[in-house]
Amino acid sequence: MAAATGCVPLCCHIRSAVSPVGKNVCSHRPTRSIAAFLPATKRSKQVAGCSSLRLTSSGLFSPAPVSKAAQPLLARVSRGSPGAPRAMAAEAASGSDVEAFAKSDARRMLHVVYRVGNLEATKKFYTEALGMQVTRERDIPEEKYTNCFLGYGPETSNFVVELTYNYGKDKYDIGSGFGHFGIAVEDVAKTVEKIKVLGGTVTREPGPVKGGRSIIAFVKDPDGYMFELIQRAGPIKEPFAQVMLRVGDMDRAIEFYEKAHGMKLLRKSDRPEQKYTIAMMGYGPEDESTVLELTYNYGVTEYTKGDAYGQIAIGTDDVYKTGEALRAAGAKITREAGPLPGLNTKIVAALDPDGWKTVFVDNEDFLKELE
Ligand SMILES: C[C@@H](O)C(=O)SC[C@H](NC(=O)CC[C@H](N)C(=O)O)C(=O)NCC(=O)O
Numbered sequence: 001m002a003a004a005t006g007c008v009p010l011c012c013h014i015r016s017a018v019s020p021v022g023k024n025v026c027s028h029r030p031t032r033s034i035a036a037f038l039p040a041t042k043r044s045k046q047v048a049g050c051s052s053l054r055l056t057s058s059g060l061f062s063p064a065p066v067s068k069a070a071q072p073l074l075a076r077v078s079r080g081s082p083g084a085p086r087a088m089a090a091e092a093a094s095g096s097d098v099e100a101f102a103k104s105d106a107r108r109m110l111h112v113v114y115r116v117g118n119l120e121a122t123k124k125f126y127t128e129a130l131g132m133q134v135t136r137e138r139d140i141p142e143e144k145y146t147n148c149f150l151g152y153g154p155e156t157s158n159f160v161v162e163l164t165y166n167y168g169k170d171k172y173d174i175g176s177g178f179g180h181f182g183i184a185v186e187d188v189a190k191t192v193e194k195i196k197v198l199g200g201t202v203t204r205e206p207g208p209v210k211g212g213r214s215i216i217a218f219v220k221d222p223d224g225y226m227f228e229l230i231q232r233a234g235p236i237k238e239p240f241a242q243v244m245l246r247v248g249d250m251d252r253a254i255e256f257y258e259k260a261h262g263m264k265l266l267r268k269s270d271r272p273e274q275k276y277t278i279a280m281m282g283y284g285p286e287d288e289s290t291v292l293e294l295t296y297n298y299g300v301t302e303y304t305k306g307d308a309y310g311q312i313a314i315g316t317d318d319v320y321k322t323g324e325a326l327r328a329a330g331a332k333i334t335r336e337a338g339p340l341p342g343l344n345t346k347i348v349a350a351l352d353p354d355g356w357k358t359v360f361v362d363n364e365d366f367l368k369e370l371e
């Protein structure tokens with residue numbers, strides 16, 4: 001039952017099929033409820049259930065309603081009619097139009113996975129300076145790595161980061177393709193001041209974005225990952241606003257994310273003065289859910305990927321139909337649709353035309369993982 005690495009990986013995502021360090025790794029272990037299937041390992045410590053919260057500019061949390069994106073999914077699952085989502089997905093797919101399925105599927109951005117060299121320093125910065133909370137932690141000594149999940153609300157409704165610390169590895173190459181994580185706050189200047197007091201690195205002072213009107217600032221986390229602070233009027237339902245990745249061909253990327261991922265093009269801005277175009281892709285309104293921000297710099301078709309950034313995990317009601325849609329759109333499937341050995345969490349993984357990886361996870365299996 002044990003996978004090649006001796007671990008039985010769990011769901012959401014498997015770090016690159018061949019990790020940058022050249023070995024197959026799995027990055028997931030089940031939380032308490034499923035650990036019984038596995039060799040003894042430290043069980044994840046569920047952080048005391050945090051209710052759905054929102055970030056005020058002073059970094060405080062206050063209760064916020066469960067985001068709209070999660071309600072239908074949670075309602076369907078909690079109705080205890082597991083067949084409903086599949087029946088609906090199968091019905092959509094029965095029209096043999098997997099692209100239509102990709103658009104009708106109950107999809108949600110779940111988390112982004114990347115590697116950090118100092119977990120405690122990163123946790124401190126994300127909680128004290130950026131106002132995140134830890135939602136899950138797990139240490140896998142057999143595999144010599146630790147995971148920590150952080151975000152602005154519970155994983156049943158909010159997008160989170162999944163940090164991976166590999167024992168003894170304190171430095172990664174972020175590459176030139178990763179852009180930034182975008183965090184929406186009510187007062188960028190106030191948040192920047194707080195970050196300065198905490199000794200954080202501000203690389204771009206608050207002010208209107210060049211060529212636009214939004215008030216932004218940039219700060220660097222302990223590993224050098226860029227965080228864009230974006231000013232937004234409250235209440236901010238999902239402070240984790242963006243994952244920005246650079247692409248070598250904007251039309252190709254937009255078409256791919258529409259057809260293969262079933263995302264909507266929410267906004268596209270061309271800034272000829274600054275010689276770049278951005279496109280916001282996602283499953284819900286830009287000010288209510290995490291979006292994928294694609295950036296095309298005029299004339300730049302290639303970027304380096306480094307070994308730091310991993311992938312984005314997205315929820316789906318049917319990994320099999322999702323895999324068909326990915327293949328039909330020309331995606332390179334890196335992990336065929338199906339259950340993970342021993343744990344039955346169903347996933348499918350693929351690369352986009354620029355080589356950015358996404359793992360799709362069965363929605364019901366994902367919720368079980370959070371139990
Ligand atoms: C919409 C908002 O979320 C943005 O991220 S736009 C910010 C803007 N982006 C770019 O310039 C993209 C092109 C750049 N060459 C890159 O590859 O990152 C930005 O960073 N502006 C800087 C500023 O000082 O305004």
Ligand SMILES: [Zn+2]
Nearest residue numbers: 182228244293
């Ligand atoms: Zn951005």
